[in-house]
Amino acid sequence: MSHRLLTVIALLLAGLWGAVLGYLHLNGRIGLLDRLEASLADIRSIVVGSNTPPPVVSIVAIDDRTAAAHGYPLDRATLARLVNAINALKPKALALDILLVDPGPEEGDAALTAALEGGPSVIAAAATFAQSRQRVTNLPDDPLAAIPEADQLLLPLPRFAAAAAVGVVNVATDHTGTPRFIPLISRAADRLDPAFPLRAASVALGVDPTIEHDAILLGTLRIPTDIGQRLPVTFYGRHGSIATSSAADALDGKLPADAIAGRIVVIGATVTGGGDVFPTPFDPVMPGVEVMSTAITHLVTGDGMVRDHRIRLIDAGTAVALPLLLVSLIAWRRSSAGYLIIVLMLVVWAMLNLSAFAHGYWLSAALPIAAALPPALLFGAAELWRDRGRARHFAEQSALLQRIEAPGLGEWLARNPNFLAAPVRQDAAVVFIDLSGFTGLSENVGPVKVSEVLSGFFELIDEEARAHGGAITSFMGDGAMILFGLPKPADDDAARAAACAVGLCERTRAWLRTQAGLAEKKIGFKVGAHCGPIVASRLGTGDRQQITAAGDTVNVGSRLMEVAASHGVELALSAEIVRAAGPGSVLLTAGRIEGPLETTLRGRANQIDAWLWRSRTL
Incomplete structure (x- = not known):
């Protein structure tokens, strides 16, 4: 139910409740409220104090x-x-x-x-x-x-x-x-x-x-x-x-x-x-x-107290107006300022009621309370329940965001909503991974099996990216791009990217062995990694936006997967990322690295130096 419709229903019910109580009050038929009114009249008498009779x-x-x-x-x-x-x-x-x-x-x-x-x-x-x-x-x-x-x-x-x-x-x-x-x-x-x-x-x-x-x-x-x-x-x-x-x-x-x-x-x-x-x-x-x-x-x-039909009409009008006003204020602003306005309004009403009593006009205090309190509490509870539902929804969305984004990136966006509103040029490391031969398999196994396989593959990528502090900026068909360097560049971006690339190789190889039918179909994978300057930005408009990166560094990282495939290895890295990762990186401890090889990349005029990585278990 929309907030506007809920508010309209609450206003109608609040007005009807106040009108019913007001009608009964006009005819003197609310014994329970008369009891409460008697106690409130005593309190007002004591507050006003005694005076000298004529x-x-x-x-x-x-x-x-x-x-x-x-x-x-x-x-x-x-x-x-x-x-x-x-x-x-x-x-x-x-x-x-x-x-x-x-x-x-x-x-x-x-x-x-x-x-x-x-x-x-x-x-x-x-x-x-x-x-x-x-x-x-x-x-x-x-x-x-x-x-x-x-x-x-x-x-x-x-x-x-x-x-x-x-x-x-x-x-x-x-x-x-x-x-x-x-x-x-x-x-x-x-x-x-x-x-x-x-x-x-x-x-x-x-x-x-x-x-x-x-x-x-x-x-x-x-x-x-x-x-x-x-x-x-x-x-x-x-x-x-x-x-x-x-x-x-x-x-x-x-x-x-x-x-x-x-x-x-x-x-x-x-x-x-x-x-x-x-x-x-x-x-x-x-x-x-x-x-x-x-x-x-x-x-x-x-000099007696005035409590006649006209006073009861004022009471009945207040019994309708006060709950409508409270419900409207609750619907309008559920912030500390909004609740302060509600409290101030109730204080003003109480002071006006007391002032009228002191000047000889007995306006009911019990009737407006009985008319306003239940609708305000029920509507406030409904709004609270609705807000909690929205909070759960946002929490789920936030959890989903955290699964896709690097740890801390969601909090960073919450603190800095204008982050990447304008493109930013900075250094970063990128890792690409893609399944080989999966497109042909998709035509034979059907969409349900494809969905099951890709879900497991993407979960594996997500776990490795999160473990090394990377941000998955996109899933592309049967592959993904992982970015290291957001929200801010760090000295170990290249080392974490290299470690993530090696981890992807080891886990993807083991995962493929567990997938029935994939080994027989000779499904493989390839990984490329590079580092350098990128342009990070948001793409999309309105409520549909995503963080992405562009530039030569991204293109080179993607083409390095082809280098890996052409040389029969799982992972190809640029000389820049190997150098930046340092001699103590996991590249040397978890496998063997060959190179540098002078390599020509598709769509790029200049050659680059590339390194090929092989696992020690192969």
């Missing part, structure tokens, strides 16, 4: 000191005194985060009813859900359709509900129990109820909420909401970040007026062991009353 909400806590002085839970009469003490300081609204679902002593209940009627107040209700009915889905045509329906509502006693507004205190937590959202609307079979924070904000602002598809309107204030009319909750810091006073001080008349006047006051329990606590990124035991107070602050000031 001074619009105060908490009056039924804490350990209150419980020690007045008991716990507070009786209705004591609770009535607490409400009266707070109302006396003129709060904007009072929200009682306590369920009043069971009757108490008549005197206490009557006192609490009267106290609630003494100012704008809100009391708590709760909803219970079947597990299978808590999932929310995004239906754009109806802003209420995505709200899950409660199995049961735990409502306050009618007398209390008549004296104060009622709001549902439910929170939506993740798998760790951390509150992530406040459902602003609760739905039962025959009624809709606002959340406790929404009711408190509505009473304090003196406006009724208006429900849009992905927002709640409080007068001119528009609060973006997530699927199911849920308000994202982000915490200001550890518990106590929102101004908190003890109910004991309020009951004792010690509560400062500036902590109450003009604020929304939330009464709730923080007593140790009370059970109404939640883990948050900043605190493992955040009181539930502070969770409600945080949501009220978001609603009144509009």
